[in-house]
Amino acid sequence: MSEQKTIRLVVTRQDGPNENPYREEFVVPYRKNMNVISAFMEIQRNPVNAEGKKTTPINWESNCLEEVCGACSMIINGRPRQSCTALIDNLEQPIRIEPMNTFPVLRDLIIDRGRMFDALKKVKAWIPIDGSHDLGPGPRQSEEEQQWRYELSKCMTCGVCMEACPNVSGKSSFVGPFAVGQVALMNSHPTGSMRAQERMEALISDGGLQECGNSQNCVRACPKGIPLTKAIATMNRAATKHMFKKWLDF
Amino acid sequence: MNEKIIIVGGGLAGLAAAMKASETGARVQIFSIVPVKRSHSVCAQGGINGAVNTKGEGDSPWEHFDDSIYGGDFLANQPPVKAMCDAAPGIIYMMDRMGVPFNRTPEGLLDFRRFGGTKHHRTAFAGATTGQQLLYALDEQVRRYEAEGRVEKFEHWEFLSAIIDDEGVCRGITAQDLRTGEIQSFAADAVIMATGGPGIIFGKSTNSVINTGTAASALYQQGAYYANGEFIQVHPTAIPGDDKLRLMSESARGEGGRVWTYDKDGKPWYFLEEMYPAYGNLVPRDIATRAIFKVCVDDKLGVGGENVVFLDLSHKDPHELDVKLGGIIEIYEKFMGEDPRKVPMKIFPAVHYSMGGLWVDYNQMTNIPGLFAAGECEYQYHGANRLGANSLLSAIYGGLVTGPKALEYVRGLKKSSDDINSTVFEAAQKEQADKYDAMFKMNGTENPYQIHKELGEWMTDNVTVVRYNDKLQKTDEKIQELMARYQNLNMVDTLRNNNQAAPFTRQLWNMLELARVITLGALNRNESRGAHYKPEFPDRDDENFLKTTKAKWSPNGPVLEYEDVDTSLIKPRPRRYDVAKEGGGSK
Numbered sequence A: 001m002s003e004q005k006t007i008r009l010v011v012t013r014q015d016g017p018n019e020n021p022y023r024e025e026f027v028v029p030y031r032k033n034m035n036v037i038s039a040f041m042e043i044q045r046n047p048v049n050a051e052g053k054k055t056t057p058i059n060w061e062s063n064c065l066e067e068v069c070g071a072c073s074m075i076i077n078g079r080p081r082q083s084c085t086a087l088i089d090n091l092e093q094p095i096r097i098e099p100m101n102t103f104p105v106l107r108d109l110i111i112d113r114g115r116m117f118d119a120l121k122k123v124k125a126w127i128p129i130d131g132s133h134d135l136g137p138g139p140r141q142s143e144e145e146q147q148w149r150y151e152l153s154k155c156m157t158c159g160v161c162m163e164a165c166p167n168v169s170g171k172s173s174f175v176g177p178f179a180v181g182q183v184a185l186m187n188s189h190p191t192g193s194m195r196a197q198e199r200m201e202a203l204i205s206d207g208g209l210q211e212c213g214n215s216q217n218c219v220r221a222c223p224k225g226i227p228l229t230k231a232i233a234t235m236n237r238a239a240t241k242h243m244f245k246k247w248l249d250f
Numbered sequence B: 001m002n003e004k005i006i007i008v009g010g011g012l013a014g015l016a017a018a019m020k021a022s023e024t025g026a027r028v029q030i031f032s033i034v035p036v037k038r039s040h041s042v043c044a045q046g047g048i049n050g051a052v053n054t055k056g057e058g059d060s061p062w063e064h065f066d067d068s069i070y071g072g073d074f075l076a077n078q079p080p081v082k083a084m085c086d087a088a089p090g091i092i093y094m095m096d097r098m099g100v101p102f103n104r105t106p107e108g109l110l111d112f113r114r115f116g117g118t119k120h121h122r123t124a125f126a127g128a129t130t131g132q133q134l135l136y137a138l139d140e141q142v143r144r145y146e147a148e149g150r151v152e153k154f155e156h157w158e159f160l161s162a163i164i165d166d167e168g169v170c171r172g173i174t175a176q177d178l179r180t181g182e183i184q185s186f187a188a189d190a191v192i193m194a195t196g197g198p199g200i201i202f203g204k205s206t207n208s209v210i211n212t213g214t215a216a217s218a219l220y221q222q223g224a225y226y227a228n229g230e231f232i233q234v235h236p237t238a239i240p241g242d243d244k245l246r247l248m249s250e251s252a253r254g255e256g257g258r259v260w261t262y263d264k265d266g267k268p269w270y271f272l273e274e275m276y277p278a279y280g281n282l283v284p285r286d287i288a289t290r291a292i293f294k295v296c297v298d299d300k301l302g303v304g305g306e307n308v309v310f311l312d313l314s315h316k317d318p319h320e321l322d323v324k325l326g327g328i329i330e331i332y333e334k335f336m337g338e339d340p341r342k343v344p345m346k347i348f349p350a351v352h353y354s355m356g357g358l359w360v361d362y363n364q365m366t367n368i369p370g371l372f373a374a375g376e377c378e379y380q381y382h383g384a385n386r387l388g389a390n391s392l393l394s395a396i397y398g399g400l401v402t403g404p405k406a407l408e409y410v411r412g413l414k415k416s417s418d419d420i421n422s423t424v425f426e427a428a429q430k431e432q433a434d435k436y437d438a439m440f441k442m443n444g445t446e447n448p449y450q451i452h453k454e455l456g457e458w459m460t461d462n463v464t465v466v467r468y469n470d471k472l473q474k475t476d477e478k479i480q481e482l483m484a485r486y487q488n489l490n491m492v493d494t495l496r497n498n499n500q501a502a503p504f505t506r507q508l509w510n511m512l513e514l515a516r517v518i519t520l521g522a523l524n525r526n527e528s529r530g531a532h533y534k535p536e537f538p539d540r541d542d543e544n545f546l547k548t549t550k551a552k553w554s555p556n557g558p559v560l561e562y563e564d565v566d567t568s569l570i571k572p573r574p575r576r577y578d579v580a581k582e583g584g585g586s587k
């Protein structure tokens, strides 16, 4: 009988928001089709570290396990990404796992992404309909418009673009690439465009579009392949027009 | 006016209820374990039904209603289902106005595709991530109200119990901040539960990890009826995985996907098309699941001798696949490393959806006054088997009607939650806090995640596709054994901050309680109907079982009662899918 195959993981842990991070190593039995999350689940059932010492299970966020809810972002082997699609077979070992510490770390891999949801409020990322009562069909849209909006609308607020962006940090107020994408999404809808200027104002205020340094990290990191740089370019052009118009109206 | 409504859950049902209730003037608080935008509804792939009839097929809400009742094997009370089907086209239009990027026809109209159990193109869709897109649209509308101060969100909070006063009326909830561990009580004039399904009781399923049914089970233990628990939908096409069984939506077949394996002579065998010529690959889920099960388990004709068959899209135009099914194609590629545009996918059935749930009346109120329920956590719309793409509809519709119904109830109340003695709230808070503290003293030898794994394996093996009374009996005994072992648990994490193990341990108990409801409901129902199939009782038995199962909690386990089904609109008839459905579109 061959020896049981195992997986080695080195996890950066932290007991609380103000505690110091530390590393803990784990060895987990290998099975086919495993991802980082199923390795964590194995540790839950047998919370013992590589030294054979009893420890607490790792705390992390996840929900859908199919890369559509955005919960499970973390840094795996140096790269911010979703952990549910991080298949063990595709990862170099020991697998190094850290929290995305552009955000406040609450415990282990759990982070506070509240600023992203606040940003969505700030840029008014919604279609201002009159109400939810029955008002018949919405405006017609071409297949082409729908496909562009659909690409932008896949954003799951996972924060990977924020972690990858050199201009987002605990100190900077940059709303982040995802928020620009959401403005592009709302402004490209026939009803949404009626409030395009308001969103634009929010987007060029403090921490807005001008903070983007065009590193293009976001578009490479986005797990959903959202055309973020294209959205940023579109919004930059719109911002210039907006400023010019404001200047003319002045 | 100071009407206060608490909504537990921020999936489609909870957000729809929140939007409506706040539009109607209530003060709304939403509680959710995960940020509402990460709710399980995002997983829904295929689409949402509504008889908009833009394809010139003569579809109508009545036909949709008839398909749904027939598909549900006549177990659903009919008037609410009819109301839902009537409202469906308007709901799709409303979601369209909110900006959902539904796929379009060349003329710029909404496109519709086919789903199981119908002959019509009735399903609106946004690629193959329709649930995500619908949820985001509602999330955006509710965020708008939140920004205006009309809605307050408590995210990363878990509902623990309803607060019920001396008169038996619901006056609020207790909940826990999962970040700090702190437990509080919250007063409300009405509470709406929108906490989704219980798939995780089966261990691995197509559900998200928080779908433990914990909230519905807690309420069942507080005296709410749980209805039709035994009706669990097993979806025919999922990809087996180590942590999760990932769905390959019915829309794959709606867009022309074919299910096959090799026959005894090694030739491709399109067994659904052969067994059910009238509907082919688009038979309802219970039918397709049993067929795949039979082919693999009984006939041992699974691909490569394993429990898998092919779901094949490789004959379709790759560009069209990207536009209409991109989401699921990506999932298959990411998790299986193969391209479904080129090779057939390997799939097997997986636990997917609960037709059963909290019992509610036609106003969506449970038997506890002031406590309402909407979405997958209640039982009302799908009878013995849900048709594909009817659940996004029932979740949104349920939410839309429950918000105003709850407010109507509040406006008829003689006293508001402000008039209730504060001791009621303090006692409820203390009870939960004491329970939680006690969990930290558990110092036995059992691990909660291990017990959950065993529960899931037993439930999946014995309480899913094919059910035998002796095995159901043994499963109930096993659950009781797990309940005994639960008393000997060890608390694996004793920090209070962001502790995930302790809440899971609490949920585990609730899963065990609900598992008994599901198992004993199945044991007691000696017939076959929709998703519930017993070879020992292969036929539907309307005389004895055209009835809703209602489980009531007792210290000795669930007590089952039966209630007649309202079949006032469509007379029950035999359900067959080898020939075209009779009746239906006549009205």
Ligand SMILES: Cc1cc2nc3c(=O)[nH]c(=O)nc-3n(C[C@H](O)[C@H](O)[C@H](O)COP(=O)(O)OP(=O)(O)OC[C@H]3O[C@@H](n4cnc5c(N)ncnc54)[C@H](O)[C@@H]3O)c2cc1C
Pocket (backbone or CB within 6 Å): B008, B009, B010, B011, B012, B013, B014, B031, B032, B033, B034, B035, B036, B039, B040, B041, B042, B043, B044, B045, B046, B047, B048, B049, B130, B131, B157, B158, B159, B160, B194, B195, B196, B197, B206, B207, B208, B210, B211, B214, B215, B247, B249, B352, B353, B374, B375, B376, B377, B388, B389, B390, B391, B392, B393, B395
């Ligand atoms: C993979 C998959 C694909 C699907 N595809 C389709 C489809 O194409 N068409 C279709 O019609 N249906 C589909 N369904 C079914 C459909 O998605 C669900 O039935 C529906 O989304 C349920 O919505 P909901 O609002 O009731 O619950 P959910 O979306 O599950 O939301 C539940 C909410 O309750 C909260 N919650 C739960 N417990 C607690 C607690 N104790 N305390 C506080 N908050 C709590 C959660 O945080 C969440 O916000 C699919 C299901 C799956 C699994």
Ligand code: FES
Pocket (backbone or CB within 6 Å): A061, A062, A063, A064, A065, A066, A067, A068, A069, A070, A071, A072, A073, A082, A083, A084, A085
């Ligand atoms: S768990 Fe939802 S994206 Fe990974």
